Each structure stands twice: as C-alpha cells, then as structure tokens.
Amino acid sequence: MTIGDAMSNAYDVAYQRSIEDPEGFWADAAQEIDWITPWDKVLDDSNPPFYRWFVGAECNTCYNALDRHADGGRGDQAALIYDSPVTGDTKRTYTYSELRDEVALFAGVLRAQGVEKGDRVIIYMPMVAEAVIAMLACARLGAVHSVVFGGFASNELAVRIDDAKPKVIVSATCGIEVNRVIEYMPLLNGAIDMATHKPEKCVILARPQAEVAMKDGRDVDWGGAMATAEPAECVIVAATDPLYILYTSGTTGQPKGVVRDNGGHMVALKWSMKNIYDVDPGEAYWAASDVGWVVGHSYIAYAPLLHGCTTIVYEGKPVGTPDAGAFWRVISEHNVSCMFTAPTAFRAIKREDPNGALLAEYDMSGLKSLFLAGERLDPDTLHWAEDKLKVPVIDHWWQTETGWAIASNCLGLHAFDIRPGSPTKAAPGWDVQVLDDNGQPVPAGDIGAIVVKLPLPPSALPTLYQRQDLFREKYLDQFPGYYCTADAGMIDADGYISIMARTDDIINVAGHRLSTGGMEEVLAEHVDVAECAVIGVDDQLKGQLPVGFLVLNAGTTKAGDDIVGEAVQMVRDRIGPVAAFKQAIVVERLPKTRSGKILRGTMQAIADNKEWKMPATIDDPVILDEIDAALQTLGYSDARS
Numbered sequence: 001m002t003i004g005d006a007m008s009n010a011y012d013v014a015y016q017r018s019i020e021d022p023e024g025f026w027a028d029a030a031q032e033i034d035w036i037t038p039w040d041k042v043l044d045d046s047n048p049p050f051y052r053w054f055v056g057a058e059c060n061t062c063y064n065a066l067d068r069h070a071d072g073g074r075g076d077q078a079a080l081i082y083d084s085p086v087t088g089d090t091k092r093t094y095t096y097s098e099l100r101d102e103v104a105l106f107a108g109v110l111r112a113q114g115v116e117k118g119d120r121v122i123i124y125m126p127m128v129a130e131a132v133i134a135m136l137a138c139a140r141l142g143a144v145h146s147v148v149f150g151g152f153a154s155n156e157l158a159v160r161i162d163d164a165k166p167k168v169i170v171s172a173t174c175g176i177e178v179n180r181v182i183e184y185m186p187l188l189n190g191a192i193d194m195a196t197h198k199p200e201k202c203v204i205l206a207r208p209q210a211e212v213a214m215k216d217g218r219d220v221d222w223g224g225a226m227a228t229a230e231p232a233e234c235v236i237v238a239a240t241d242p243l244y245i246l247y248t249s250g251t252t253g254q255p256k257g258v259v260r261d262n263g264g265h266m267v268a269l270k271w272s273m274k275n276i277y278d279v280d281p282g283e284a285y286w287a288a289s290d291v292g293w294v295v296g297h298s299y300i301a302y303a304p305l306l307h308g309c310t311t312i313v314y315e316g317k318p319v320g321t322p323d324a325g326a327f328w329r330v331i332s333e334h335n336v337s338c339m340f341t342a343p344t345a346f347r348a349i350k351r352e353d354p355n356g357a358l359l360a361e362y363d364m365s366g367l368k369s370l371f372l373a374g375e376r377l378d379p380d381t382l383h384w385a386e387d388k389l390k391v392p393v394i395d396h397w398w399q400t401e402t403g404w405a406i407a408s409n410c411l412g413l414h415a416f417d418i419r420p421g422s423p424t425k426a427a428p429g430w431d432v433q434v435l436d437d438n439g440q441p442v443p444a445g446d447i448g449a450i451v452v453k454l455p456l457p458p459s460a461l462p463t464l465y466q467r468q469d470l471f472r473e474k475y476l477d478q479f480p481g482y483y484c485t486a487d488a489g490m491i492d493a494d495g496y497i498s499i500m501a502r503t504d505d506i507i508n509v510a511g512h513r514l515s516t517g518g519m520e521e522v523l524a525e526h527v528d529v530a531e532c533a534v535i536g537v538d539d540q541l542k543g544q545l546p547v548g549f550l551v552l553n554a555g556t557t558k559a560g561d562d563i564v565g566e567a568v569q570m571v572r573d574r575i576g577p578v579a580a581f582k583q584a585i586v587v588e589r590l591p592k593t594r595s596g597k598i599l600r601g602t603m604q605a606i607a608d609n610k611e612w613k614m615p616a617t618i619d620d621p622v623i624l625d626e627i628d629a630a631l632q633t634l635g636y637s638d639a640r641s
Contacts, residue, residue: 018428053264062140084315104231117142126175149292154190174210239263257465264458281308325358344596351530378524379420429457507536548584
C-alpha cells in the first residue's frame with residue numbers, strides 16, 4: 001500500500017512524507033529556490049543534536065527575493081508597498097526592479113563603509129521601507145543583519161551591540177507613534193557609549209520629523225551616501241552561512257541570539273507561502289507586524305518576496321491611525337489577499353468598534369484569509385473576526401526560534417475544520433509530541449510539555465549566536481532527542497494541537513496542574529470583556545491561586561463589580577471549583593510587549609513582591625504601575641508587606 005492510498009488528503013500525504021522521508025520532502029521543496037551550487041547532502045545528521053540542511057550548497061537570499069523576479073518577468077510588479085498613516089498618509093510603491101536597484105545601491109553604501117561577507121550589521125529602524133532595504137542589502141553582501149526593534153532602550157541595544165559586534169549600525173533619526181515622535185539618536189548614542197564594542201560607522205536615515213546633528217567621522221547620511229553609491233552584486237554564500245541574528249524578546253543577562261541560515265530559511269519560507277497561507281505569486285500579502293520581530297523577518301521582508309508576492313510595510317496601528325478601520329483601509333486599498341497579525345490587534349479593534357461598523361466603508365472582497373499568531377487566540381475574538389470578515393480565520397503557532405509555523409491549518413494543502421483554541425495540526429516537517437515531566441509520552445488529550453522530535457525542519461534555529469552551550473541548555477537538555485518549546489498543551493485523538501500556556505503559566509493549585517490560558521478562554525467569552533489575563537499568585541495554603549484581570553469593551557455600562565462576579569462564576573461553572581478562581585479585577589489595559597504579548601510573568605512577580613526587571617520589550621512601562629495599584633486593592637504586591 002502506498003502512502004497516498006492510506007491518506008485522505010494532501011495534508012496527510014505531505015505530513016507523513018515529511019516525517020518518514022524528510023530529505024526527499026525538503027529536496028523537492030528546494031527546487032523552488034535558485035541555487036548557485038547544489039548541495040552535497042540535504043540533511044547532515046553526523047553531529048546530533050546539531051543538524052544542518054543543504055550542506056555544500058551555495059546561494060544568495062537577496063537574489064532569490066529580488067533579482068530573479070526582476071529579471072524573470074515580474075520587474076514591473078509591485079514588490080513592496082510602504083503605507084504610513086502616522087506621517088500624514090505617506091505611500092510609496094516599489095516594483096521588483098526598483099526595489100532590486102535600491103537594495104543594490106544600499107549594499108554599495110554598506111560596502112563603502114567596509115562591510116563584507118560575514119560582517120554583522122545592526123539595523124535599528126522604524127517601520128519604513130528602508131528597514132527592509134537594509135536587511136536585503138545585508139543579504140546581498142552575505143553580511144549578517146541583526147534587527148533591533150526601533151526605540152529599544154539604550155542599555156538593551158548596548159547588550160546586542162556587544163554580542164553581535166557590528167561593523168556598521170543602520171538607523172534613523174526617529175520613529176513615529178500615534179501621538180509622539182521617538183528620537184532614536186539619543187538612544188543610539190547612549191547605547192554606543194555604554195557598549196564595549198564600537199561600530200566603525202552608523203548610516204542614518206534622516207526623517208523630517210526629527211532633525212539631528214550627525215557625529216563627524218562616525219555618522220553617514222543615508223540619502224547622501226545613496227546618491228554617490230555604486231550598486232553591489234550578489235555575493236555567493238553557503239546555504240549554512242548565517243543570514244541573520246535575532247535576539248529573543250525579554251533577553252536578560254546572557255543574550256540569546258537566534259541564528260537563521262540562508263538555504264533552509266529560503267526553502268521553508270517559500271514552501272509555506274502556498275502550502276500554509278495558500279497565497280499565489282502576484283498577490284498582496286500583509287503581515288501587520290514589525291521588522292524587529294520574527295514575523296517581520298519571515299513574512300514582511302523575506303517570504304512574500306521569495307514567492308513573488310507584494311509585501312506591505314505598514315507604519316501605523318490597528319486603532320488610532322486614524323480609527324479602528326485602519327486595517328480595513330489597508331486591505332481594501334492594496335487588495336490584500338492574506339493578512340497575518342497578532343490577536344491583540346483584533347482585540348483592540350473589537351474593543352473600539354465592537355459591531356464592526358467601520359467595515360461597511362471598505363471593499364474587503366479581495367481578502368481570502370486572516371492568520372493570527374503571537375498570543376493566545378481566544379474563541380471570542382476568533383468568532384468575532386469570522387463573523388465580521390466572512391473568511392477563514394486561522395490560528396497558527398510558532399516561535400522566534402522556529403522562523404515559521406510549527407502548527408497551522410495548512411490552507412494550501414487541506415482546509416480542516418477550525419476548532420477554537422487550537423492552531424489545528426502540526427505543519428509538515430514538525431514531529432510534535434507531548435511529554436510528561438519524565439520525558440514519557442502522555443495519552444491523547446492530556447496536558448504536558450510540547451516538544452518537537454529532532455531534527456527540526458529547515459529554517460528552525462541551528463544554534464544560538466556564539467552560544468552553543470546555551471542552545472543545548474535552553475532547548476535540548478530537558479528532553480534529549482527533542483526540542484523543548486517551553487509551551488504546555490495537548491494533542492487530541494484527531495491530531496489537533498492545543499497550546500494551553502507557556503510551561504511557566506501552568507499553575508499548581510492544591511496539587512492540581514491548571515492552565516491559566518484555559519481560564520482566560522472562559523473569561524474572554526463574557527460579552528463585556530475585551531481582553532483578559534490570568535496569573536498565578538503565591539498562596540500559603542494552596543501553593544498558588546489564580547487572579548484575573550479584565551479589560552472591558554468600550555461603551556460597557558454594567559458595573560465593574562457585577563462583571564467580575566459574573567466572570568468568576570463562569571470560570572467556576574466551566575472549569576469547576578478545583579480552579580479556586582475567586583478573584584478578578586477590572587483594569588484599563590494590560591501590560592504588553594510591543595509585539596502584543598501580555599507580560600504575565602512580570603505581573604506575577606509584582607503580585608508576589610518578587611524582584612523583577614523592566615522588560616526590554618514593554619510597550620508602555622506606566623501600565624505596570626496601574627497593575628501594581630490594582631493588585632494592592634486585592635491584598636497583593638506591596639499590600640503583602
């Protein structure tokens with residue numbers, strides 16, 4: 001019996017082959033990439049647990065993203081659209097030919113500053129087209145870029161400078177938020193002053209919203225340098241050479257620089273565009289994220305261009321630029337086929353416009369699907385988006401470390417029924433399993449540690465930058481032979497995966513292991529709750545107790561205490577008294593990273609009066625003071641002292 005006979009759909013066939021014959025599967029996928037020299041070996045498994053893909057192959061990522069399209073019939077097609085409502089509705093479209101020429105010129109600028117193959121370049125930029133141009137220019141030269149989210153504090157940037165040791169830093173005079181301008185130069189200067197390593201040059205994009213004095217001998221004006229630059233050709237690199245380093249959010253102490261290689265990265269991302277997102281070349285694909293995050297790397301800068309799509313760089317917010325219809329405008333105006341963003345963006349839209357009234361102003365007929373990731377997708381937000389957009393809303397799950405989806409409803413292979421709370425099934429290439437604390441498989445439907453059997457598929461991190469020891473310790477040692485995701489969850493009898501929480505979000509209430517994510521799911525169903533979070537706080541009697549935080553919908557008239565009472569009852573009805581869920585409080589907003597992740601760990605440390613460090617990625621530090629005050633009214637934080 002052949003694999004095809006035993007399977008019922010294209011997903012099953014693809015998945016089984018990817019697990020049983022990974023070399024054959026990924027060799028076929030690699031035919032979509034232009035190689036300068038073919039590989040000697042698809043998978044080098046000679047040094048487990050360290051595996052490498054496409055060993056011996058030579059390539060160039062920038063060539064595959066731009067040149068082959070510019071020269072192969074897509075030269076006049078839109079490659080990148082820059083859309084910036086925060087600068088007064090600025091828009092610019094770059095064709096593939098124009099973008100290739102801009103990138104080649106900027107690669108020439110970098111080369112003129114001494115950047116060569118293997119050198120590191122830190123990119124500290126706002127959401128402008130030039131950020132993607134800088135990334136692709138590094139790829140063109142075989143230099144290794146490390147993008148740091150624009151506006152990161154000086155000390156956080158300094159840590160990354162000392163770890164990556166860049167020859168050049170590319171930055172801008174400022175970033176622009178809804179109601180303020182964030183000057184980058186004081187932050188950049190402060191970081192360089194703090195860092196032991198000093199970059200040789202800084203290339204600065206001057207923006208009219210903030211004019212600053214350049215440092216003689218160090219700073220180079222982007223515009224002036226481009227005017228005199230000689231375009232640079234693509235440099236040949238090994239498939240296993242690094243393309244970029246991306247430091248994971250919340251880095252403390254020792255930097256964790258996720259390394260992405262050139263060859264495997266291209267193969268997996270190109271494959272994902274059709275098979276996961278069901279997008280065709282020529283269509284517009286919009287990842288509403290930031291280039292400082294992994295989503296921005298994978299699905300703004302690289303995957304859409306590798307696939308011959310139009311990618312969108314959006315400098316704005318889901319609300320406030322100018323209103324909760326901002327996303328609908330972009331989708332309508334640029335005829336977006338597939339959108340990818342974080343659930344928190346949709347919760348913000350839903351809070352401001354719960355009835356979706358602003359949708360009526362825009363033609364959304366081109367939108368085929370919405371993909372969400374980065375934060376738990378509560379069923380209420382899922383149903384709201386489905387109801388309003390009338391397209392499949394796909395929850396999918398992945399990590400900075402993996403570079404693309406570990407689990408998803410792979411629309412280009414087979415559209416499975418959507419089950420709220422689940423990112424559907426493991427994507428081909430990912431052998432996902434659930435283990436108990438002793439490393440033994442758990443029965444279907446039981447909660448445990450979510451792991452991936454080695455080898456990881458192409459594009460997943462091969463190591464951490466200059467920290468192989470930390471890579472092993474962080475991801476491999478706990479469950480030998482597996483990559484530890486640090487997420488807890490389960491796989492049901494049908495193969496559907498549920499990510500319940502980070503393993504540190506599983507709380508122990510009187511000996512019962514409970515998921516705070518499961519409680520959040522119930523709370524989010526309350527008609528007046530826009531978003532919520534649950535943390536576990538220390539309790540002398542029961543070990544830990546859950547505490548809920550509720551953000552209410554705009555226009556809610558019901559008293560907060562009444563909503564709290566109803567919400568508590570809902571958890572007790574759904575999960576049972578075992579949850580010991582008795583306390584919740586209404587707050588104006590939740591503390592989040594700039595990518596939309598709720599800072600539950602920090603909230604927990606505040607509640608328990610433990611020392612905590614201001615998260616590097618926090619969006620607005622003031623919110624933590626608000627959370628502290630709220631906790632004190634419940635008898636936690638300083639009230640415990």
